[in-house]
Amino acid sequence: MLSRERIDAIVHHYGQDILDHEHMEIEKRSLQHGDVTTYEHSLEVARLSVAIADRLRLWNHVNLRALVRAALLHDYFLYDWHDYDDGSHRLHGFRHPYAAERNARTDFEIDDVVANSIRTHMFPLTPIPPKHLEGVIVNVADTASAIQETLASWMSRLLRRKRADAARKRQRRRR
Ligand SMILES: [Fe+2]
Numbered sequence: 580m581l582s583r584e585r586i587d588a589i590v591h592h593y594g595q596d597i598l599d600h601e602h603m604e605i606e607k608r609s610l611q612h613g614d615v616t617t618y619e620h621s622l623e624v625a626r627l628s629v630a631i632a633d634r635l636r637l638w639n640h641v642n643l644r645a646l647v648r649a650a651l652l653h654d655y656f657l658y659d660w661h662d663y664d665d666g667s668h669r670l671h672g673f674r675h676p677y678a679a680e681r682n683a684r685t686d687f688e689i690d691d692v693v694a695n696s697i698r699t700h701m702f703p704l705t706p707i708p709p710k711h712l713e714g715v716i717v718n719v720a721d722t723a724s725a726i727q728e729t730l731a732s733w734m735s736r737l738l739r740r741k742r743a744d745a746a747r748k749r750q751r752r753r754r
């Protein structure tokens with residue numbers, strides 16, 4: 580089983596040029612789930628994708644370079660979705676995989692495995708499933724990361740509110 584450090588090394592080995600690209604500055608400024616930026620989320624999806632390939636012993640079945648690059652680019656839509664479609668965000672869910680693929684094609688040379696994995700990462704919200712195993716892994720890793728990041732944000736908001744309530748009660752008792 581690969582260590583966290585080894586997984587990180589693999590992600591950087593295959594994706595350093597993506598992580599260093601100037602457009603990643605947009606991802607670093609854009610929030611994805613809760614307090615997590617799109618950049619942090621994409622990095623986490625890449626780490627998790629490699630971890631899934633490792634735990635399921637899929638080394639002989641996946642193209643590791645394509646897997647890492649698809650994961651890093653799956654949300655390469657390059658805007659803060661909180662500013663999108665007048666705040667309703669409904670269309671963002673359907674459209675952003677296509678925007679991410681378009682931007683990825685502009686900034687990098689991507690093959691069909693990477694392009695298809697980016698385009699289908701929101702399945703089943705979007706109708707066409709991934710064609711490649713790499714896409715299935717990115718899809719699963721993305722869903723798991725999104726749930727984890729959203730739950731962490733809910734929990735911390737809940738804990739903050741509980742602490743504030745408790746502090747208010749203590750103050751009232753002192754009066
Ligand atoms: Fe996405």
Ligand SMILES: [Fe+2]
Pocket residue numbers: 620624653654721725
């Ligand atoms: Fe994502």
